[in-house]
Amino acid sequence: VxxxxxxxxxxxxxxxxxxxxxxxxxxxxxxxxxxxxxxxxxxxxxxxxxxxxxxxxxxxxxxxxxxxxxxxxxxxxxxxxxxxxxxxxHGDETGKEKHVTDWDASSLGDNGVLDVRKIGFQEELSMRVRVGRNLKQYNLPGKMDQAERISFEKTMLKAFDSLIKIKDYGGTVYSLSPDFGKGEKNPNKISDAKYQELVDAHVLFKDMDADPFLKSAGISSDWPYGRGCWQSADKQCIIWFGEEDQLRIMCMKKGYCLNEVFDRLNTMLKVVEGIEGIEFATSDDYGYVTSCPSNLGTGMRASVHVKIPNLTADGTDKKAKEVCKPLGLSVRGTGGEHTPIGSDGTVDISPSNRLFIKECEIIARLYEGVKLLMEKENLKKAVA
Ligand code: ADP
Ligand code: CIR
Structure with missing residues (x-):
């Protein structure tokens, strides 16, 4: 009944x-x-x-x-x-597509080099590629309780210890967990001021409790237990733990060649997957499993921050979104999803597709997409 x-x-x-x-x-x-x-x-x-x-x-x-x-x-x-x-x-009309993973970008651009100077950029761009991953042995974040969040953090601490010992990585763990339960101290706990500094530097994620979508799903519960990140010594490699997915693994740097962040992430993922106790959850049809169905497949978002003052002249991203949609690109604010655009007209641009698309196609689309977007931006300038 x-x-x-x-x-x-x-x-x-x-x-x-x-x-x-x-x-x-x-x-x-x-x-x-x-x-x-x-x-x-x-x-x-x-x-x-x-x-x-x-x-x-x-x-x-x-x-x-x-x-x-x-x-x-x-x-x-x-x-x-x-x-x-x-x-x-994800727009699969056949209803039958199966996801295929493929990171081989060696045939793209100039022998695998995707240099944005070749498509008209004179200044370095802030580039970032991230993937969402979850471990097979745990519930997804919406169903984790405080004890499971702490156990997951401890599993990741062992993995971070392995990474820190590798020359190319090194680095530091920043944790928000107030303690590890039953009076156990958290050795990596950071202050509120340090947390804010890391959010402002795009290193750590925002307070998830403020997001009503995540809150209703239980994904932000027990905040801030089991939340934090590891950052490599050169600051380019970051692994978030305890956000919408258990793990968001990313590479970020300012530069010209998109393939640099893409290839480095690919290498890091192979290292992480080789660490004992780390087995990512996958699905035969949908590739890598993520909390949100929008991220399934590659779990990948590849983005650049670009300045488009003409397309954002009204102070909103309305026009930019109109132009980007047919190009298969999404527009976000400079602080991430659901944040405002930068006061100088800088926005976050990324290919919208994640599932039934190969990883190498995502980075290729970002490269071609920003080129077309800047053509529209400059056309708008010429008209005005
Ligand atoms: P996600 O990409 O993981 O879905 P968000 O859109 O919320 O999440 O972005 C997370 C953080 O990453 C934010 O601080 C955002 O400003 C930062 N970020 C995303 N793309 C870039 C980029 N290309 N350069 C610098 N920071 C970025
Ligand atoms: C929605 O359904 O609109 C929200 N749950 C957000 C969906 C977008 N996905 C995401 O942010 N991962």
């Missing part, structure tokens, strides 16, 4: 929200899913997990996806639901 009441409530809420927000994919697909044979066969505990996956889409009516997985195998367990959301969001 309890189960029937929960199913009825979910379906009613979804139907109501759809009248105002037809683009809410969670609400759109949960109704037919709960009516399907797979949905009807869910036992009480799985139905409760499913509810937690979709709660964010019910609480945040304007969600585009409105769901996060709670465990790596949710994409299979609730396959009828997630598959519909994923194929719709």
């Amino acid at each position: 309890q189960k029937d009441a929960l199913v009825k409530k979910l379906k009613e809420s979804a139907a109501d929200i759809l009248t105002r927000h037809p683009g809410n994919r969670c609400c759109k697909y949960l109704i037919p899913y709960l009516d399907s044979a797979e949905g009807m066969a869910l036992n009480d505990s799985d139905l409760e997990i499913f509810r937690r996956c979709v709660q964010t889409g019910i609480d945040n009516e304007d969600s585009g996806l409105g769901c996060y997985a709670m465990q790596p195998d949710d994409y299979k367990k609730f396959g009828g639901f997630f598959n519909a959301v994923i194929r719709d969001y």
Whole structure:
């Protein structure tokens, strides 16, 4: 009876929200899913997990996806639901595509060199490539409790110790965990001032509790336990732990050649995957498993900060977004997702696709995309 009441409530809420927000994919697909044979066969505990996956889409009516997985195998367990959301969001009309991983960018640009000076940039660009990864043996962040977050942090500390011993990496761990529970001290704890300094330097992530999408999904719970990062001695390699995905692994630097951050990340990932106790969660159909269905596949976002004062002359990213959409590029503020554009018209540009695209295609699209974007920016200048 309890189960029937929960199913009825979910379906009613979804139907109501759809009248105002037809683009809410969670609400759109949960109704037919709960009516399907797979949905009807869910036992009480799985139905409760499913509810937690979709709660964010019910609480945040304007969600585009409105769901996060709670465990790596949710994409299979609730396959009828997630598959519909994923194929719709990622635009797979065949419904049959399988994700393929390929980092080989050696045939791109000039013998693998993607130099932005060749496409008209005179100044160094801030370049960053990140991937989302999760460990097979843990729940995804939405379902982790405080003890699991601390256990995960300790697993990562062992991995960071291995990295720190390698000449190319070295570095420091910065942790936000107040303690490790049961009176155990956290040796890497940083002050609030240091945390803010690292956020401002784009090294650490923002306070997730302020994000209503993540909050409803439980992803920001127990903040700030199990949160922090490792940064290499040369400051170019960073691994976040405890954000939307357990791990966000990235390379970042100012320069001209996009392949430098891309190749360095590829090398670092192989090193990390070789460390004992580190096994990333994957799916046969969707590649690397991430909390949000939008990041599945490559889990990769490759971005540059570029100044486009003409396209942002009205102080917003509206025009930039219009121009970028057909180029397959997303626009973000300089502080990351949901932040404002820079006062000088600087924005964060990245290829939108993550799934059913190869890693090497993402970096190629960024290179071609910023070239076309700057052509539009300069055209606008000529007209004005
Ligand atoms: P993610 O890329 O991990 O999805 P965000 O968009 O929130 O997350 O960005 C995280 C941080 O990375 C922010 O501080 C943002 O300013 C920084 N960042 C992203 N791209 C670049 C870049 N090309 N150069 C410098 N900082 C960047
Ligand atoms: C939504 O569904 O609109 C939000 N949950 C955000 C989706 C974008 N994905 C993300 O930030 N990883």
